[in-house]
Amino acid sequence: xxxxxxxxxxxxxxxxxxxxxxxxxxxxxxxxxxxxxxxxxxxxxxxxxxxxxxxxxxxxxxxxxxxxxxxxxxxxxxxxxxxxxxxxxxxxxxxxxxxxxxxxxxxxxxxxxxxxxxxxxxxxxxxxxxxxxxxxxxxxxxxxxxxxxxxxxxxxxxxxxxxxxxxxxxxxxxxxxx
Numbered sequence: 535x536x537x538x539x540x541x542x543x544x545x546x547x548x549x550x551x552x553x554x555x556x557x558x559x560x561x562x563x564x565x566x567x568x569x570x571x572x573x574x575x576x577x578x579x580x581x582x583x584x585x586x587x588x589x590x591x592x593x594x595x596x597x598x599x600x601x602x603x604x605x606x607x608x609x610x611x612x613x614x615x616x617x618x619x620x621x622x623x624x625x626x627x628x629x630x631x632x633x634x635x636x637x638x639x640x641x642x643x644x645x646x647x648x649x650x651x652x653x654x655x656x657x658x659x660x661x662x663x664x665x666x667x668x669x670x671x672x673x674x675x676x677x678x679x680x681x682x683x684x685x686x687x688x689x690x691x692x693x694x695x696x697x698x699x700x701x702x703x704x705x706x707x708x709x710x711x712x
Contacts, residue, residue, distance in 0.1 A: 537623045545617065545630050546610035553606025556638065557598030560645065564681050565594045567649070568674035572597065574666050575675075605686070609637055609693050616700045621707050629703045633696030640692030641685045648684025652677030 565572055572594055576582075580600055582593045613633045620626040657673045669675050 538618055538626055541623060541626055541630070542614035542618055545614035545634075546607065549610025549613065549634065550603050550606035552634070552638070553602040553609070554599040556641065557600075557602030558595045559598070560602075560682075560685060561594045561598035562591065564678040565591070567681065568671060568678035570666075570669055570671060571675050571678035574669065575679075605689055609634070609689070609696070612693060613696060613700070616697060616704075619704055620700070621704075621711070625703060625707055629700040632699050632703070636695045636699060637689055637692030640695065641688040644688025644691070645681050645685035648681040649677055651684065652680025656680050 561572075561576075569590070572590070576597050577593055580597050582596060613630045616633070617626040617630040620629055653673065656676045663676065665672070665675060665679070
């Protein structure tokens, strides 16, 4: 049981780190789509506008880490606790890795879909979006925002699929041991 608790703790720590890395890379890509999404919205939201950081890419990375660490904590706890229910440490490790992979696959895929939806569909909708009115490139701003939203939705779907995956492994092992 001590090994399983150790793996639970490691899972939570690594999930936070992986989520931060994902957030940093994700934000670098979305910054390339719309600098304004950060300079007009995210930097102010995270209090990074007037803090002495000159390098915008560094600030984009900080926003990425600050906006995703908590998601890593949540899915790390969920994956780790469900992993504890597995019959042994090897199965626990396999189920956690599989669940975590599903989270990132769905977040990435839905983020990419978000770029397409944000570029081709969202700007054409006749909706009064709650966004700054003085934007130079409204379409890119909406595309970056849609990418962010879809990535979170992808992460949530990934968590659900990861839970199902882990429970499926648990059930298969239980039936195999009978």
